[in-house]
Amino acid sequence: MKRAAYYLAVLLALAGCAPKSQETAGAGRAPVTVKVQKITDVSSTETVSYVGTAEAAKSTMISAPNSGRLVSLEVRRGDRVSAGQVIGQIESQTVRSSWQMAQATLAQAEDGYDRAMQVYDSGSISEVQMVEINTKLSQARAAADAAQKALDDCTLKAPFDGYVSDVLASESVQLNMFEPVVRIMDISEIIISFSVPESEINSLTPGQEVTVDVAATGSAALKGKVLSKGISASPLSHSYDCTASLDAGPGRLMPGMVCEVHVLRDSGHGAVVPASVIQTGTGSRYVWTVDDGIVHKTPVKVGGFSGDGVIVTEGLEEGDLVIVEGYQKVSSGMKVTAEEQ
Known part of the structure; x- marks a missing residue:
């Protein structure tokens, strides 16, 4: 989760380095043609990641x-x-x-x-x-x-x-x-054990789809499902122990290997836009939108990543037109010709 937030900050910082338009430079100019994305669905999903460990589904200690x-x-x-x-x-x-x-x-x-x-x-x-x-x-x-x-x-x-x-x-x-x-393990079935913070545990449900990346095997991501989630948090970390099962066999995955568990979850209200269109102002972020052929600077708040871009949690509504190509040459109040992607 921290890694995703870091990448998001870097992308938005780079996007904010794009040449800034003068907000008053649009007067008297001929309309510029820009491409826009129409916000059609304000519900969105995001991918959250957790560090996990592979474990044998069945293990026992034989004692005297x-x-x-x-x-x-x-x-x-x-x-x-x-x-x-x-x-x-x-x-x-x-x-x-x-x-x-x-x-x-x-x-x-x-x-x-x-x-x-x-x-x-x-x-x-x-x-x-x-x-x-x-x-x-x-x-x-x-x-x-x-x-x-x-x-x-x-x-x-x-x-x-x-x-x-x-x-x-x-x-x-x-x-x-x-x-x-001695300890005996049945490694014909491997489960993934991972911890989820208390602030995110309610968004996790058994049966929810996950993907698992294992750097040690160098193989493609493994698909699976949430198998169980804990009902009592650790008193030290305030996180809940969860497990995920794999749809296919373990392949080269062995008990003890470290992996990343990626969970796709509903992020609630939000619109997904390309990361490049997010501009950075003084202590705030914004996008350029078009209303009746006029460009407007629209402040936004962003959340995490989605599969297609960045999630905007505040500032955009269904039907808004966000400039996704040509935003480098517009300013507030400028007349433009908008073409939908």
């Missing part, structure tokens, strides 16, 4: 589910992995002891249940006692299932197809619970 020693690590950074592929193995004495205890308790409960069933039909065990025995068996099975899952989780596996982007642990090291081991 329990404390233990990393006895094997099967991948390195940059390796491609498939869903379910073994990443590493953690040996946890605590988990294994819990599993062995749960298995022993289950075996004891199953044996007790089998013995009880043998005498239940003869009436040697009451209905209440049988219910208690059955309950203990169910509890033992649940505990054994939980212990088995904890043991299975010590085998680290890739949750989806992707690439190993970071390796954060080494074989034989002792890990704490939830300590990160």
Whole structure:
């Protein structure tokens, strides 16, 4: 946004360096022929730009589910992995002891249940006692299932197809619970993360079209759409985190690459004119307009860039005729012959 404002200021400064006409020099001259642009639509759009970063649409950190020693690590950074592929193995004495205890308790409960069933039909065990025995068996099975899952989780596996982007642990090291081991990214889909100032967030809506320029790839601009916008501003920057998706595949775009996100938005009331017709006076800007064959100096205020020129936010109305060719040789009050482009 700052870059666009800078370019606009430079263009307008250059335009203002054009030879100035004497505002009273038009008296007695034969009409000069000029070309004009008729303002037919006072609604306009402008392009705003934000700095963004490419990110993998799907990324996860694989961490140690329990404390233990990393006895094997099967991948390195940059390796491609498939869903379910073994990443590493953690040996946890605590988990294994819990599993062995749960298995022993289950075996004891199953044996007790089998013995009880043998005498239940003869009436040697009451209905209440049988219910208690059955309950203990169910509890033992649940505990054994939980212990088995904890043991299975010590085998680290890739949750989806992707690439190993970071390796954060080494074989034989002792890990704490939830300590990160590797990060896996699926880079088949890339999203763009960017921040929008609080003054502009309301003009952004999910589904809005964007174009993305990535200098690192040297390829043509990528088309996409706004995917999401934040609902809570950063307390430091007062900006909102937003994301954009790409219509096509990522191509050579990789996570971490810096890019520019361009958003076309409605700038409200305004007329688009060529930047060259904006003249600079003392502390103000103006254009030359024609009304009934007479030239008038019309003060204007300008906004940002549009696809076809500069947006004039104040000073022009629908139907006004703005001189776009020959403005260098006119002055206020001069008679001219206006030809529309």
